[in-house]
Amino acid sequence: MCAELFSPPEIKVIPSRVIEGDEMTVRCDYRLDPLRGGTELHFAFYRDGRTVQGYNVSDTYRVRSSQLEDSGNYTCEVRTASDTVRKMSDEIYIQIYELFSPPEIKVTLSGVIEGDEMTVRCDTRLDPLRGGTELHFAFYRDGRTVQGYNVSDTYRVRSSQLEDSGKYTCEVRTASDTVRKMSDGLYIKIHEFFPPEIKVTLSMVKEGDEMTVKCDTRLDPLRGGTNLRFAFYRDGRTVREYNVSDTYRVWSAQLEDSGNYTCDVRKRSGSVKKKSNGFYIQIHELWDDQGAPGPEPYRTLETTNNYSLQPQHVNPSLQAFVTQTIKDEEQYCEEDERWAPYLV
Template identity: 30%
Template sequence: MIGSSLLMLVLLIVENAGSVVSPVVTFNPDLNKIFTGQSLQMTCDVDSTLQEDITYFWFKNDNWIHSEKTFSIASALSSDSGNYQCQTSASDLSDSTRLEVYNGYVTLQTPTNVYEGDNLILRCQHYPGHSAKQTIFYRNNAVIQDWGSENELHIENVNMTSSCKYKCTKQVNHHLLYYQHSDETSVSVQELFSLPTITQSPQLVTEGDHVTLTCHTRLSPHRKTTVLQFAFYREGQNIQEFSSANTYEIPFVKLSDSRDYKCEVQTSDYRIKKASTTTTIQVNRIGERELFNQSETEVTSKPGTSHVITAVAVTSLVLVLFLIITALMFLYRTKQFSLPGDNKPSSKAEFEEPNDETENIYTDLNTNTARWQSFSQNPQEAMKDHVTENHYIVC
């Protein structure tokens, strides 16, 4: 209950102070495993621009355990094994770091964090107070260092392919005899800095502009003291040698500067080097940008144009549908009110052979107008008039 209340207090303090950066947990000695009875000190390292005092909080397996910058274990117990994190009143919660407290005769120790470019040292240690001999190291169950007196295995300049399972065996004396014991661990080599990316400013470039290329990467907070160097290339040709500057300036860009650019990042000891993908600078002639901006302004200056076009289209569609429905209703009503005798000739004149002379049929416009008005007001009466009506034929 008390732990939960303290945790809530921590969250409130952090919320009010605002997050700055994530701290990192470091071990001294820098080992992921220790024997029972051994000592170890943990430190919460954090960068902060705040001037006031910083409050520290330690957590083990998500439970609050301590409130100082350092947390010490004087004589380790098996119960001290777990995942440790720290947090401050001016930071986020750190990543967890695992500690194993081992109660056996042999343990294989590695650093808590291994990064590309490191010189990795694996220690096959036996329990203090006992004698030992003949140590063997394995990688993925293959022997890499045979029977010897050395307790350590050194691997220089590790890379991502060095991530694998390691094992050691050692003969330890206890109960007056030597017995062979073993331990194993998995080493995960982490990325020292991220793959760089290159960006340009401004995005839209016209000849004569001042253009800045920037090479971006992220260095691991566990290796914040590592010095990085940057270089720039155009069409594969170096245009700025490696230095601490991660930018390249083109004070007065020309059309001929429309090329592909990339950058490289390396450590100061030259062990790790990574290149970015290319970015293309497209330089426009003077006046092209103004024309583009004018066209863009003309479109954006009439925000209601698209809505007007949509309204006209919808109105036209509704009108067409109305006319189609009206025509269908007219045909339906015409069929519904037609008489059985409509198919029979209504007068003899309709089947008389026309004379050789041209017939002109005149329809009284006033009559037709009245008929349509009558139809729209009283369809049944209009149909009766239609059935009994005779054509007026003038020869």
Template identity: 30%
Template sequence: MLLWSLLVIFAPLSEEADWLTLEAPSVVFEGDSIDLMCQKKKDWWKIQTVVYYRDGKQLQFPDKVSSVSIPRAAPRDSGQYSCSATARKYFLPRSKSSRSVGIEVLELFPRPVLTVSSYRPTEGSPVTLTCETRPSPQRSNVQLQFCFFRDGKALGSGWSSSPELRVPAMWTEDSGSYWCQAETAALTVRKQSLQSQIHVQRVPVSNVSLEIWAPRGPVIEGGSLVLLCSVAKGTGNITFSWHREATRASVGRKTQRSLSAELEVPAVQEGDAGRYYCRADNGHDPVQSRLLSVRVRSPVSHPVLTLRELGPQAMVGNVVELHCEAQRGSPPILYRFYHENVTLVNISVPSGGGASFNLSLTAEHSGNYSCEADNGLGAQRSEVVPLNVTGTIGCRRDHVTARVLGTLCGGLGFIAAALLCYYGSHKIAGGRSAPHAPRDASSANPQESTHASSLPDIEELQPDYVNVGPIDVVYSQVWSIQPPENSANTRRMILENKDSHIIYSDVKET
């Protein structure tokens, strides 16, 4: 009886070949989920455990569930899947495996490939990176996004729907390892390209030049001076330095990514003048510019006017030297002299210093004098200097005249004696007689002669001219007088003969 019962129980097991089946999709795309269900026929057997296999290897899932899911399928998940279950009826166990089901996981899009417009670009040139891939034709509506990396750091703004990234300018520090990634918008599938090396080439600097740039024309003391150093070629960070030839020490230094740089001296001084040069260096051999002369011009200071009289007083006929000089100021300097704001003369001094000119005084030269200095950077006027000219043309009593008269008086006796001898000998030799009774010169009474000489009025014998030449020359008029016997006619004879016996003598001032 017991044997018959066991035959009844186990007999159906050998007959139910498809008692356990595995339900699974045969084709899926990567990123999709793979749903597996191990299912038995409807009978009175109760499943206790379920185990899933891929290519004969057990998959790690809970053993008490009949359905499992692989959430994001990948190509590696492709293979032959099956399941096994244990069941129990009454007190008898039962074990069964399903038939295998082949599952293929298809690529949603191929692995991207990074392409570069230039793998050895020149510094400063643009480079375009492209992440090349596309969705499967069966899933052409899948949206992809891209991101580019250099040495593990994302470039640009990160993820973007564009498969291209354009770098406007590549520099030496941009050299490195590049790759890209592509992923679906749902973030289910992400793939990375192989890495590519980019090496940026640097261009050495060349044709370095130095220029002066002044905002308001010439370089003026106290103003600003800008030295512009530039290169025709050169890439990357360029270090510019400025040097003065006299010391060769650097007066400024800048490092920047450009082909030129400026050095500004905010308040230039005359001591800043000299010859300068600049250097440019971007990692290769530094290149030096030619020497450039910097000239700093300074405005003129207020000039000083001095009047130097060539005598003790400013009198008519005297000469006065007017001297104007500005202590500071870059040449050439133009000096203007003024009398009562009327221009007298303009004098240009090309090499600096002061200017002078002489003025022969007349009565009209009295008044205020001033001068002006101008070197093109602003004219400066001196303070006013007054001048008072004394004396007249008809009556002149200066110190020169007094000294000359003293000299003449000393030699007047000698001159008069010489003239008397001359006329006496002339009369004897020629047989001429005076209009009145002649007197022998040897018998003449000196006292009488002196008395007769003093009769003419001094005022009437004054010369009717003045000196008009240089101050060191004085003209004097001397009369030769031979007193007649009749003293009453002395005045008349002197007046009649004064124009016929005139001797001019010039006496140098001592």
């Protein structure tokens, strides 16, 4: 009767539940006939039919830091050194469990506007059995590091600016760096808060006009209640300091009020500040050197005798004088060319 040299091998794994990063030991267990205790045996290991460790005298296959791709159907084969006897184990499926889920980028605000505090979080779920595992997090924008590895899962921008827009990713790793995972990218757009524009109420401003200059802003509808402050400049010099009014008013414009006007707008907190483009405002002379009226447009000023005075702006004293003269010396006015432009 022929006795078995060694029993059919059996796969055994330590630990019984393997998590990413664990050292995993797979053993090819067998029983050698006591009477043949000195027999040299060789062992080989396979995962899903592919060799992971070729024949050698070790009955153990060791993975120092197991990864998800180490999951699979394991078998081992035992043979004598002379290869006269060989036996294969049954399959055993070894599952490598996630230490933590693939991270996901999350941002606190659905729409981030200039000046907002933006919080970007690297969200992951740690295996409940490994709740005490220390993880480190890093953040990237367009592939460049914006926050290096540390224990915080959050990247915070106190006052976001347009240049903070970009494709954000985060990476998580264990403190020992045995497991690391990268998130998918998430594009975060920082929306412009208020692009200001200089506007003037009159298309043509003449000496003596009341001139109103407005710093027009298109405030984002989501931030309609934001407190803004406005300042105005002419040729780079301040003509009105910051206050809540978006309007700069000159009650009686003079030639020296001509210039390149700009305005600044800022949030009350000062976290966002914007400057308009320049807008040149020309103050036109009311009368030229020959005493003729300045450029159009005109505005009709009715007199008591149904005559009309032009142009748009007339000095009150002059108007009274002319009106009286017309009343008293109508014929004189008709003959004198100086008054011809003012008669209808």
